[in-house]
Amino acid sequence: MRTTRKDWWQSVADRRDDLLVKLYKAKAPYAELKRAVLAQKKELIRESRTPRERLHLQQITAKLIITEAYGEGAGWDEFGALLRRCERLGYADITHRIHVACLFVQSLPRFPERARQAFAMLEEVEGMLKRIRKSHYLRREGMQGIAHARAVAAAAGITPPTRPARSMKNRREVKSPATP
Secondary structure (H helix, E strand, C coil), X not given: CCCCHHHHHHHHHHHHHHHHHHHHHCCCCHXXXXXXXXXXXXXXXXXXXXXXXXXXXXXXXXXXXXXXHHHHCCCHHHHHHHXXXXXXXXXXXXXXXXXXXXXXXXXXXXXXXXXXXXXXXXXXXXXXXXCCXXXXXXXXXXXXXXXXXXXXXXXXXXXXXXXXXXXXXXHHHHHCCCCC
């Protein structure tokens, strides 16, 4: 009997959930969890049929691993590499983008020198959310997540960097070429 892709994706979700439950129950350390998730990703990629399926598997695995790295309190070497990987692969959907941006801002107490980059990423996501109609649940939930991430950063004493205000005179000078 041939299975449909919908059935296959359901089996992927079930197998991923089973692996995580097993690892959480065993109280596996982050390194072991990462190894097991990456091994499972390789197996699932071998079963995938299209490049888009392979990319999606890589995206959801990267999101899972960066979430676990945040929970483990990973330093910038680990967290930064995972963040760059998420950005390079792209995001499966806007919820993944919101999640990663919020994790980045919430992790700022560990590396406050990255505040400008983290808040820029958060503002970009917030701009995307503001283009969704106000009554849509994604907008409401995403904005709540962003507000929470900002509150966590503020509780640690980290605020968004301020941009220097430009006067109208400076804006005109920037926009128009200088004439001799």
